[in-house]
Amino acid sequence: MRDGAIRLAPISFLQSVSEMRVPGFVPLALCIVASAQDPVAAPVIDVGNTKYQGFVDSSSNISVYLGIRYAAAPLGELRWQAPQSPPRFPxxxxxxxxxxxxxxxxxxxSPTNPVPKSALSRRGGDITFSEDCLFLNVYFPGTSIPKRKLPVVVWIHGGGYIALGAAVYDGRDLINGAGKEVVAVVIQYRLGVFGFLSGSKIKADGALNAGLLDQEFALKWVQNHIxxxxxxxxQVTIWGESAGAGSVLQHVIARDGQVHPPLFRxxxxxxxxxxxxxxxxxxxxxxxxxxxxxxxxxxxSTDTxxxxxxxxxxxxxxxxLAVNRAAFFGTFATVPVIDGEFITQRPTxxxxxxxxxGRVFLAVTNRHEGDLFVNPNAITSSAMDAAQYASLLYPRIGSAQAxxxxxxxxxxxxxxEQANAIMGESVFICPSYYLLNAFHGQSFKAEYAVPPALHGDDIAYYFPTSIGAxxxxxxxxxxxxxxxxxxxDVVRFMDPNRKFDKNNTTPLWNKFxxxxxxxxxNRTDSGQPDIRPIRTDVKLLQRCAFWESVGDLTAQ
Structure with missing residues (x-):
């Protein structure tokens, strides 16, 4: 077994994913990708510390490089430390x-918030993973290195900062979707307690937000080697879904917006x-x-x-597994914090x-983002109203705000439906509007509304052939x-109105x-595309203004 690898007992989470469509996740049993058997070798590429031999996918005419090590294995003394340069391999x-x-x-x-101690005894897992996981995949069109430098899209996977990896998202989909005029990179980063354990002891002798620092390290690798x-x-665009999109938000505000040289445009x-x-x-x-x-x-221990x-x-x-399962239903215990260096203040x-x-921003939200994160049985069985649910989701807001x-x-x-909307808007939709306003005059907004328009329903359009999509x-x-x-279009031209395909019928897209x-x-009742500009719902913006006003209490 690989150093740092783990094998645990069966976990019910995998079953819940397949049965409940847990948002942002794909059954990990579906995420196993066979090693490439294609006989055509891609060029050998020197990335400084070593050289990599990829392969050419003859069916798509795309060169693929899987498992490029961008940082040293974060094992032993490197646990909860900032990522380090990878070793040299001759x-x-x-x-x-x-x-x-x-x-x-x-x-x-958990049906309540904060975490009940009784929930901490639960255990789980039946899949082999490894702490030695700081790798990325690179894809480029053709069988030889493009002579003309192409725009780059870096995909940051979602999964609540606790799940998934690069194997789920095939960069060939991104290249095909962009008319074979981009280079695609899909990155991994430390998750859960390995990537987002926080506290004063980590601050004193380690690195907070290690998972975000991994991402930043990967983006620097892209700058140096792409x-x-x-x-x-x-010409780098960073793109992610769910926690991957949350990661994009973190990089937008990273280091007080003063990252130099820039890591993305x-x-x-x-x-x-x-x-x-x-x-x-x-x-x-x-x-x-x-x-x-x-x-x-x-x-x-004297030295915890x-x-x-x-x-x-x-x-x-x-x-x-225990601390994350014990969190309030649909929430996550190990997420980014304000560390004073990479993130210096609340995102709002x-x-x-x-x-x-960054210079240009595009956001897409799904109409019913929150539905999969709310336990409807708990709402109905306890006759819970919106104020009570808001208090459970955000225990620090007072009775007046609730x-x-x-x-x-x-x-x-x-x-x-009220609970679904509170979860969906406060956690997913409203933060998108805060980002849109920050990129004043250089932002675009889309709403995916095809029923049921649940969280994650849009992924299949970006990754139509990826495993588990x-x-x-x-x-x-x-x-x-x-x-x-x-x-x-944004990846290639920084403008959704500059189309590279005549079959793209999206009308003029005003800056938000x-x-x-x-x-x-959306789609019509008769099954035809319904793509058109709309004014943002005023009541939605009012609710978002409320959540922004209580950001000190929701810690957002």
């Missing part, structure tokens, strides 16, 4: 097999994800740290962090101050072309901040 490395995935966990399942693959480091978010982002030593992240230490047998670094990975993984504050990296939330959502629908809810060629290519207009992507 021999050419094969890049024909998908990299191992980082250790994973499941979404919160030219060897035919990419233009000055454009940013795209598909369902921006902004859960509570506490200060690193807030009682909540400190509590998670203490729980992990206790479950790992390090609570009484050294003890944790020496702990077997399987023990840490058991704690990883940074965006309001327009302290941003009551105001209840009034704002009173006309949305049933109690379950959900089926398209509207399998119409004209719709798929116009929807997906609008985003690839000029008129509060966005592009609706």
């Amino acid at each position: 021999e050419t490395q094969s890049a024909a097999i998908q990299p191992p995935e980082c250790p994973q966990a499941s979404t919160g399942m 030219g060897e693959f035919g990419g233009d480091h000055n 454009a940013a795209i978010t598909s369902s921006s994800f902004l859960p509570p982002q506490y200060l690193f030593n807030d009682p909540y992240p400190e509590s998670v740290f203490n729980q992990v230490a206790a479950q790992s047998g390090c609570a009484n 962090l050294s003890c944790l670094r020496a702990t077997d990975v399987s023990i840490l993984q058991a704690a990883n 504050q940074a965006l309001r101050q327009k302290k941003i990296n 009551a105001l939330a209840g009034r704002l959502y009173a006309g949305v629908g049933s109690p379950v 959900p089926p398209r809810t509207f399998n119409n060629t004209a719709f798929a072309t116009s929807f997906a290519q609008s985003f690839f 901040s000029l008129r509060d207009t966005e592009m609706l992507f």
Whole structure:
């Protein structure tokens, strides 16, 4: 077994994914990608520390490089440290097999918030992962390195900062979607307690937000090496879905918007994800740290962090699963924090101050983002109203703010629909509008509304052939072309109105901040594409203004 690898007992999370369509996740059993058997070798490419031999996918005429190590294995003393440069290897490395995935966990399942101690005894897992997971995949069109430097799209995978990896998202889909005029990169980063364990002890002798620092390190790798693959480091777009989109948000506000030299020129978010982002030593992240230490047998150690670094990975993984499952239903215990260096203040504050990296921004949200994160049985069985649900989701908001939330959502629908809207808007949709306003005059907004328009329903249009991709809810060629290519237009030209395909029928797309207009992507009752500009719902913007006003209480 690979150093740092783990094998655990069966986890019910995998079953819940296949049965409940847990948002942002794909059954990990479906994520296994066979090693390439294509006999055509791609060029050998020198990336400084070593050389990689990829392969050519003859069916798509795309060169593929899988499992490129962009950082050293974060094992032992490198746990909870900033990523380090990879070691040198004199021999050419094969890049024909998908990299191992980082250790994973499941979404919160608790009916209450904060975490009940009784939930911490649960264990799980039946899949082999490895801490040695800091790899990325690179794809470029053709059998030889493009002579003309192409725009680059870097995909950051979602999964609540606790799940998934590069194998789920095939970069060939991105290249085909962009008319074979881009270079694609798909990255991995540390997840769960391995990537987002926080607290004062990590601050004192480690690196907070290690998973985000991994991403930044990968983006720097792209700046330094993508030219060897035919990419233009000055034309990089970062794009992600769910927690990947949340990661994009973090890089937009990283280092007070003063990252130099720039790591990207454009940013795209598909369902921006902004859960509570506490200060690193807030009682909540400190509590998670203490729980992990206790479950790992390090609570009484004179040097807790050294003890944790020496702990077997399987023990840490058991704690990883327990603390995340114990979180409030549909939420995640191990997420980014305000660390004082990479992220210096609450995201809503940074965006309001327009302290941003990047020049152009495009956001897409799905109409019913929150539905899959809410337990409808808990709402109906307890006759919970909107104010009560808001108080459970955000325990620090007071009774007055909770009551105001209840009034704002009173006309949305049933109690379950109100809870769905609170979750979907406060965590996914409203943060997209905060980003749009930060990129004043240089932002575009889309809404995916094809029923049921759930979180993740749009992924199949970007990754139509990727392993585990959900089926398209509207399998119409004209719709798929116009929807997906609008985003690839931004990757190539930084403008969704500059089309590279005459079959893209999306009408003129106004910049959001000029008129509060966005592009609706829906279908008619007769099954035809319904793509047109619309004005953003005023009541939605009012609700988003409310969530922004209580950001100090929701920690957003």
